[in-house]
Amino acid sequence: MDLLLRGEMATLTAVEAVGASTRLPGDAGLAGLYLNELVVRLTGRQDPYPRLFDAYARTLARLAAGESLAWSLRRFERDLLEAIGYGLQLQHEADSGEPLEAEACYRYLVEEGAVRCAASSPHALRGSDLLALGQDRMPDNSGLKSLRDMMREVIRFHLGGGELRAWRVLAMAVSGRPRTPD
Structure with a gap:
């Protein structure tokens, strides 16, 4: 890809496809829009994030293959936060440093863990x-919902308290359907 930059305006002068385009029908398409908004809102313009875009490509492939939308999105959110320097502490308790216990309950504090x-x-x-x-092991549906809620709080924090438009669009899209984890 080649860009010609003049101030804030960039002109795309050349582009090379790296493979066939990915089709994301139905809910997978909405999930793809969510991924795009996450990347645009949480990353700096023109900053290279090779690990992030590898995760993005893997997530698109998972969505296209019909894998769990909720799990694919949680994995991407985790990988995106890691790539931009806000990785989650998912091994140790924030206050004691002790390993997390599977049987215990926790509250996730964004700046602590x-x-x-x-x-x-x-x-x-x-x-x-x-x-x-x-x-990187998929939890049950209850766990996916809890992780979705946690990730929304973490993302909201890194947006400075703002919300993603995709959250409203997804809520409207599923309002008339049986609820599935997203």
């Missing part, structure tokens, strides 16, 4: 779900 809490606490996450995300 996982802190043990009561299972009845708002935003409580199972340790097994945090460990699964860190070890």
Whole structure:
């Protein structure tokens, strides 16, 4: 890809395809739009992030192959945060440094990490779900929902308290359908 830069305006002068275009029908297409908005909103303009774009390509392939949308998105969010320098602490408790316990419950504090809490606490996450995300193992549907909620809080923090338009679009798209984890 070649760009000609003049101030804030860039002109694309050449581009080479690296493969066939990826088709993302239905909900996978909406997930693809979400990925795009995440990248645009959380990365700097013209900053190279080779690991991020490798993760992006892997996620598009997963979506095109019909893999779990929710799990594909959580993996990408995790990888994106890592690539831009905001990696999640998914192995140790933030306050004690002790390894996370699968049977324990935690609250994830964005600037600190996982802190043990009561299972009845708002935003409580199972340790097994945090460990699964860190070890790239898909949790059950309940875990995927908890991880989605945690990731939204983390992303919202890094957006300076803002929201993604894709969250509203996805909410409207699924409002008339049975709920599936996204």
